[in-house]
Amino acid sequence: MTDSGGGRVPAPRAGQALYAISVAAKLTGTGQQNIRLYETRGLITPLRTSGGTRQYSDSDIGVLLRIGELLDQGLNLAGVAKVLELEAANAKLHRALKRAQSRPRQ
DNA sequence: CTTCTAACA
DNA sequence: TGTTAGCA
Numbered sequence: 001m002t003d004s005g006g007g008r009v010p011a012p013r014a015g016q017a018l019y020a021i022s023v024a025a026k027l028t029g030t031g032q033q034n035i036r037l038y039e040t041r042g043l044i045t046p047l048r049t050s051g052g053t054r055q056y057s058d059s060d061i062g063v064l065l066r067i068g069e070l071l072d073q074g075l076n077l078a079g080v081a082k083v084l085e086l087e088a089a090n091a092k093l094h095r096a097l098k099r100a101q102s103r104p105r106q
Numbered sequence: 107c108t109t110c111t112a113a114c115a
Numbered sequence: 116t117g118t119t120a121g122c123a
Contacts, residue, residue, distance in 0.1 A: 053107055
């Protein structure tokens with residue numbers, strides 16, 4: 001956890017839909033200033049264009065959506081950050097487990 | 107589009 | 116504390 005997305009997702013493949021903060025705000029129903037604060041708080045780390053414009057991928061939109069749900073459930077930004085952190089770690093473990101299970105042992 | 111500051115609930 | 120508004 002020494003990185004706030006520093007590991008960085010190497011996966012914005014070609015054809016991946018990217019959204020500006022205005023459309024991301026509309027999609028998630030959250031204000032633009034809010035989304036920027038989430039980034040400051042380490043809840044999300046969108047891609048940045050050369051000019052410094054934030055680019056939100058589909059997965060980022062999903063994260064923003066989940067942030068709204070968690071906040072609605074009574075969590076504060078720190079709690080949401082923790083949940084997202086745990087979810088990321090869980091997904092990583094789940095991936096490793098699934099790979100080990102589907103792998104024929106010899 | 108970005109950052110910052112200020113104010114409100 | 117989180118959200119919103121205005122300015123540069």
